[in-house]
Amino acid sequence: MMCHEYEERLSAFYDGELDRTKVPELMTHLAGCSSCRTFLASLASIQRAEMSMNTAEVPATLDERVRRLAAHRPGRPARFRDAAFAIWKRRFALPVPAIGIFAVVVLWAGLLLWSEAERASVTPPAAETQIIYVMEMPPVVVQGTVNGNTR
Amino acid sequence: MTDDRLVQALQQGDSAALGVIYARYKVQLFGYCESLLRDRTTAEDAVHDAFLALTNRCREIRSPDALRSWLFAVARNNVMMILRRNRRLVDVDEEAPSAEEDPLDRLVRVEEGEALETSLGRLPMHYREVLLLRHREGMSYAAIAVVTGDTVEAIRARLFKARKALMRAAAAVVDERKLP
Numbered sequence: 001m002m003c004h005e006y007e008e009r010l011s012a013f014y015d016g017e018l019d020r021t022k023v024p025e026l027m028t029h030l031a032g033c034s035s036c037r038t039f040l041a042s043l044a045s046i047q048r049a050e051m052s053m054n055t056a057e058v059p060a061t062l063d064e065r066v067r068r069l070a071a072h073r074p075g076r077p078a079r080f081r082d083a084a085f086a087i088w089k090r091r092f093a094l095p096v097p098a099i100g101i102f103a104v105v106v107l108w109a110g111l112l113l114w115s116e117a118e119r120a121s122v123t124p125p126a127a128e129t130q131i132i133y134v135m136e137m138p139p140v141v142v143q144g145t146v147n148g149n150t151r
Numbered sequence: 152m153t154d155d156r157l158v159q160a161l162q163q164g165d166s167a168a169l170g171v172i173y174a175r176y177k178v179q180l181f182g183y184c185e186s187l188l189r190d191r192t193t194a195e196d197a198v199h200d201a202f203l204a205l206t207n208r209c210r211e212i213r214s215p216d217a218l219r220s221w222l223f224a225v226a227r228n229n230v231m232m233i234l235r236r237n238r239r240l241v242d243v244d245e246e247a248p249s250a251e252e253d254p255l256d257r258l259v260r261v262e263e264g265e266a267l268e269t270s271l272g273r274l275p276m277h278y279r280e281v282l283l284l285r286h287r288e289g290m291s292y293a294a295i296a297v298v299t300g301d302t303v304e305a306i307r308a309r310l311f312k313a314r315k316a317l318m319r320a321a322a323a324v325v326d327e328r329k330l331p
Binding site: 007008011012015017042043046047049050051053055056058059061062063065066067069070071 | 166167169170173177178181182185186191195198199202203206267268282283285286287291292307308310311314315317318
């Protein structure tokens with residue numbers, strides 16, 4: 001194994017995240033490699049330097065904004081505007097705003113078609129239309145006597 | 152009070168719990184967001200929106216002991232959205248120091264003991280992020296993986312590369328300090 005590979009293991013070892021079975025081999029290499037010992041010392045330097053870096057100063061305006069959030073009952077939207085904006089910004093698997101707009105358009109088109117159909121069904125017949133009724137009459141049998149013969 | 156109890160209290164409607172959680176994590180979260188965004192105003196928005204999400208979605212937290220990872224993951228999502236919105240998602244690996252920056256001014260800043268911050272600032276965002284979460288927040292690889300959405304193996308490799316890159320950047324800063 002090259003030093004580069006040992007360095008990667010050293011990085012994990014320094015964080016306490018190296019598989020225990022790999023530690024003995026690493027220690028053996030470390031004992032004979034000044035370059036890797038320097039690398040390990042550098043890791044400690046990075047840790048010390050990062051810990052000594054100035055911590056960020058939180059703006060007072062953020063304190064105030066979150067205090068206003070806390071004034072509302074958790075578990076419910078704090079303010080309609082904030083909640084609506086949060087929903088808009090939230091990443092969904094589907095583009096919810098686009099689907100919502102599409103649904104509204106489809107609903108509107110459906111209502112338009114339905115109202116047109118309703119209007120057509122109640123329209124009275126035109127004045128010049130003739131209605132013809134056909135009745136079927138039963139046959140009429142007439143009986144009488146003509147010149148002495150019954151017919 | 153433990154995070155576990157705080158999340159339970161929040162889920163039961165105890166608004167004071169939000170204030171306690173904020174007081175506990177505000178510095179860490181703001182430092183994290185500011186480090187990624189390099190802008191205090193947008194970092195403030197990212198942290199605020201993370202607590203807004205906690206207010207509205209606290210019932211979704213299934214594992215209350217993972218509150219810190221949950222908060223960092225939500226803050227990270229907010230940061231990514233801000234970066235996408237601002238179209239500033241550039242690979243800062245290739246970023247050179249600003250041409251408008253006065254070299255003397257840069258030297259003074261280095262002399263003021265900001266060498267590490269200068270070096271960190273030259274790293275790509277995904278390197279800065281893992282260094283910050285590991286060294287300053289003391290997160291395990293598994294916790295960092297939860298925040299970033301990567302695997303533990305990917306975090307292990309990235310952290311190593313980030314450290315090597317930081318060492319190279321620090322060497323460059325030291326060289327600059329030697330400039331007349």
